[in-house]
Amino acid sequence: MKTRVKKILSIVIIAVVVIGWYASCFGLGSINNLKDSLKYGLDIDGGVYVVLKADTGHMSDAKVKKVMDQTKEVLNRRVNAMGVSEASVSVEGKNRLRVEMPGVKDAKQAINKIGKTAKLRFTLADGTTIMTGSDVKNATASQDQENGGYKIVLKLSSSGQSKFADATEKAANGDVTATVQNHGTTVSNSSIVIWLDNDILTAPTARQRIDSSTCEITGGTGGMSKTEATEEAALIRGGSLPVSLHEVSSSVQTASIGANALNKSIVAGAIGLGLVFLFMIIAFNLLGVFADIALALYVLLVLWSMKMIGAVLTLPGIAGIILGVGMAVDANVIIFTRIKEEIGKGRSIRSAVDEGFRHALVTVLDSQITTLIATIVLYELGSTTVKGFAITLMISIIVSIFTAVVVTQVFVSTLADSRAAKYTFFGCHADGTPRRWIKHQVHFIEKRKIFYCCSGAFIVLGLCFLIFHGFNYGIDFTGGTMIQMDMGHKVSTTEVKKAVSQYKLDPTIVYSGKGNKEVIIRTGKSLNANQRDAVQKTLEQKFNRPSNSVISSEEFGPSIGSELRNNAIKSILIAALGMLIYIIFRFKSWKYGVAAIAGIGHDVLVLIGVYAIFGITVDNPFVAAVLTIVGYSINDTIVIFDRVRENRHIMRGKPVMEVLDTSITQTLDRSLMTSITTEVAIIPLLFFVSSELAAFVLPLMVGVAVGTYSSICLCSPLFYEFNKREEASRYAQIAKNKKRIEAKKEEHKAEKKREEEAEKTREAQRAEQKQASLPEHSSAAKPKKKNKKNQQKHVSYKRKK
CATH class of the missing domain: 1.20.1640.10 (Multidrug efflux transporter AcrB transmembrane domain)
Incomplete structure (x- = not known):
């Protein structure tokens, strides 16, 4: 890359950093600042989450995955229909679903709504099932022009239409003996009872055979409230879940x-x-x-x-x-x-x-x-x-x-x-030597x-x-419940324990927050939303606290x-x-x-x-x-x-x-x-x-x-x-090899010396053999005469010495 290009890139990067940080802190044009743009978890935004476990029984892994995906989609439709912004449903683990509802303040109401997300079915007044939620294509709330207020409009599938026609004919003709009770009162013989698990959602009556792809549920004179109609329509519209669900943990954060x-x-x-x-x-x-x-x-x-x-x-x-x-x-x-x-x-x-x-x-x-x-x-x-x-x-x-x-x-x-x-x-x-904290080699x-x-x-x-x-296990490991409340002032933990003694929680109570004005109640018992709500209301009444004094509450089942x-x-x-x-x-x-x-x-x-x-x-x-x-x-x-x-x-x-x-x-x-x-x-x-x-x-x-x-x-x-x-x-092998080499060298020297000595011996033997082979009269065999002159000099030399 050329130097000029690098300089331009350096300037661009610096500009991006400066403009980016300005936009992140203060916004820029249509771009909101980063703090307002990010999505935050419940621990920051506050809200409610609930974890529901599906009763999958002995299903195969492939079947469980399919069922959980179907259940997730149903819950997504139901939760979104409740009007909670940024609500999310996710599969957690193998057979659990986590539903998060940011910004929700009423934990009991929200969790109970989620808790009512089990199987939807329609029965006659005698309890005979006539169809399930899968037969309902849609359910909406609309204004009731005839009676006032709001009504629920159901749109049925083709199979649901025929089932519903036969059922409404029986109900309208009084051919059914009512046995189903709603809050202690037996429903009308002409009722079409809509159930969520074992709870009755509503029990409207049929006046005549309804053989149509749509039907209406009205609230009589004055109609239903908008909230009632919207919530019931959302639960019906969710359809039938393929499995039953039960709450295993939940949490509320302010x-x-x-x-x-x-x-x-x-x-x-x-x-x-x-x-x-x-x-x-x-x-x-x-x-x-x-x-x-x-x-x-x-x-x-x-x-x-x-x-x-x-x-x-x-x-x-x-x-x-x-x-x-x-x-x-x-x-x-x-x-x-x-x-x-x-x-x-x-x-x-x-x-x-x-x-x-x-x-x-x-x-x-x-x-x-x-x-x-x-x-x-x-x-x-x-x-x-x-x-x-x-x-x-x-x-x-x-x-x-x-x-x-x-x-x-x-x-x-x-x-x-x-x-x-x-x-x-x-x-x-x-001089080019590096600056170092550690200047010497450490062993x-x-x-x-x-x-x-x-x-x-x-x-x-x-x-x-x-x-x-x-x-020191937290309740998410041991199972149990935690409730944190703002008491307005420091209260005695003994009084708090006495106030909740009727629930037999055997709680651990500690102070929290500035000035110890908050208390944290921990118990090994897993309390669902309704049970936690009862404990919270008892404390609110005992210490004269408002309904929003609960800062957070959590519940974990032991399986978690x-x-x-x-x-x-x-x-x-x-x-x-x-x-x-x-x-x-x-x-x-x-x-x-x-x-x-x-x-x-x-x-x-x-x-x-x-x-x-x-x-x-x-x-x-x-x-x-x-x-x-x-x-x-x-x-x-x-x-x-x-x-x-x-x-x-x-x-x-x-x-x-x-x-x-x-x-x-x-x-x-x-x-x-x-x-x-x-x-x-x-x-x-x-x-x-x-x-x-x-x-x-x-x-x-x-x-x-x-x-x-x-x-x-x-x-x-x-x-x-x-x-x-x-x-x-390796070093031993090197030493062994070195020793072997040295030994070979010594052996080579000894061999060479032996060869030299053998050669000398052979030379001497050859000389003796040559001497022995010469005739006695030859000049070579005769002894040489001594040089008289040299001999005399030698003698003279001896004398001088």
């Missing part, structure tokens, strides 16, 4: 609490984001500014993506976005750290930027994809609240890859092409036994607490808790298996995968220990917290292992311990910076948002620290343990 939490979350998010911006500038100078622009764009893209796809933003979802900021920072930190290293090797700035992005891209993709695996599992197996967190985190991961790899690269490449580029702009000193591997002991001790402590004290526990275990196992397969595939060795998964097991056990030791409530978000930590931990481990894989080629022949220590030291700055920025981003949530969200955020903070620790101090040492025996055997 909008005031959620709105307050939303405002506080926005403030907390802004503070966290500001701290991250400042930290990046301090750490990376001008590169930090580029990262901040990319992060600002990241937040915009995540929020507007949620708006475009219609995703629901919940309070845990807000935590997911802020946690995603830390993940987005991580991608930038990996790239910037690698650029600094390349500059430190003596490369030019242009070359260092190209090499830094090339090497960092593999690490960024591997680390983020493994985290994405955990997020997908979280979405598939989590409840609706957890799904909101998962979808937010999923979008965050995808967007963070784009902003780091594409957007940041545009800015950094533009700077690298500039003549004004200096080493100091890239986090280096003026982690040789201290591995200390880390093993520390981790083992904490895990054993946590398990002891778990065995002897158990978890067991399924949540099973899903938590299943989620961790599936996520771990998926990560293991991916790591083995990418790193071409089981040792990397098993070491990484062992670290995940450690993190999960530590988090369980934290929950057990400190008594943190184990509820639905616990699954999200565990899987988020799993994803974060594997992210950090992959970054280190990616460097180990690279260094094993560069440092070929070096001991594994040295390669691991070098790799950890090279990535240590990145590990610490990512952990710090992630912690900094989510810390404000502890102080600004509700205690429920804080209980979710605190384990995340602990998990981030534990994930960083396990990646450095456990996963890498475990990888060394897996390679230690192989390395020892």
Whole structure:
């Protein structure tokens, strides 16, 4: 890409960020501000949800799926017909349906309406079934011009028309003996009774045979009220459900609490984001500014993506976005750290930027994809609240890859092409040496036994607490009911317990809110909407409180808790298996995968220990917290292992311990910076948002620290343990080969010496044989005469000496 094009793109990106944030905060033309455009969950908007379980019996899985899809469509029509805006119906688990009605204030009325969504049937006065809801094509409310008020107009199918004609003829002629009772009174012989399960919806009388595709239900003189006609028409129009449903859990949230939490979350998010911006500038100078622009764009893209796809933003979802900021920072930190290293090797700035992005891209993709695996599992197996967190985190991961790899690269490449580029702009000193927090190699591997002991001790402590004290399970795990009420002033918990004693709840009552003006009543009994309403009315009368004093109430059946526990275990196992397969595939060795998964097991056990030791409530978000930590931990481990894989080629022949220590030291700055920025981003949530969200955020903070620790101090040492025996055997083989070579050399020398001695012997033997073969009279056989002159000189020499 040409430099000119990069400069234009940089300007465009900055303009998009500025205009985008202005439009998000204040709106722009026909575009509303982001706060008013997003869809919010019940924990922010307030409202009612109810979970209904279908009696599917011994149906096959394929049949259950078909039945649940049919039931969902019926409930959708009925709920929407009630006029609740943004109502939703979703299948949850295998045979449950979750119905959410934002903005609804009357919990009892809403849940009772949903509770009346079972089988619709029409009978004669003697109870004989004549047709079902499937025979009704439509039902509407319209004005009754004859009697006044409103009436219900039914449109029947062809089969329903004939059935209805025969039934109305019998009813009108009085050929039926009435046995059906409605509120203790026997209905008229001429009645056509409309049932919802075992409850009578209405029992209009037939005056004559009605052989038509339409018929009317009137309310007599004065007609029906508009509300009555509309609601009954909606229930009839819903049709017959293929299965019966019963309530297993429900919840009521007030909008005031959620709105307050939303405002506080926005403030907390802004503070966290500001701290991250400042930290990046301090750490990376001008590169930090580029990262901040990319992060600002990241937040915009995540929020507007949620708006475009219609995703629901919940309070845990807000935590997911802020946690995603830390993940987005991580991608930038990996790239910037690698650029600094390349500059430190003596490369030019242009070359260092190209090499830094090339090497960092593999690490960024591997680390983020493994985290994405955990997020997908979280979405598939989590409840609706957890799904909101998962979808937010999923979008965050995808967007963070784009902003780091594409957007940041545009800015950094533009700077690298500039003549004004200096080493100091890239986090280096003026001479090109990288600025580092850790300047000397740290020998982690040789201290591995200390880390093993520390981790083992904490895990054993946590398990002891778990065995002897158990978890502090929330009602969504144990089953039960929670009611939170604003009492107007601090009241005695003893008085509250006495007021509800007639219901035999055996409740736990604690204070909440500013000045302890609120009470939270928890009981192990599952109370349906009507039972909760009775308890609430008793408290309202006893303490003279208005009907809107109930802040929230929840009910969970015991079956929900067991399924949540099973899903938590299943989620961790599936996520771990998926990560293991991916790591083995990418790193071409089981040792990397098993070491990484062992670290995940450690993190999960530590988090369980934290929950057990400190008594943190184990509820639905616990699954999200565990899987988020799993994803974060594997992210950090992959970054280190990616460097180990690279260094094993560069440092070929070096001991594994040295390669691991070098790799950890090279990535240590990145590990610490990512952990710090992630912690900094989510810390404000502890102080600004509700205690429920804080209980979710605190384990995340602990998990981030534990994930960083396990990646450095456990996963890498475990990888060394897996390679230690192989390395020892390799060195032993090398030594054995060396010894064998030396032995061969010595043997060769000895053989050569023996050959030389044998040759000398053969020479001597040949000389003797030659001497022996000469005749005695030959000159060669005669002894030579001594040189007299020389002999005399020799004698003279002796004398002188």
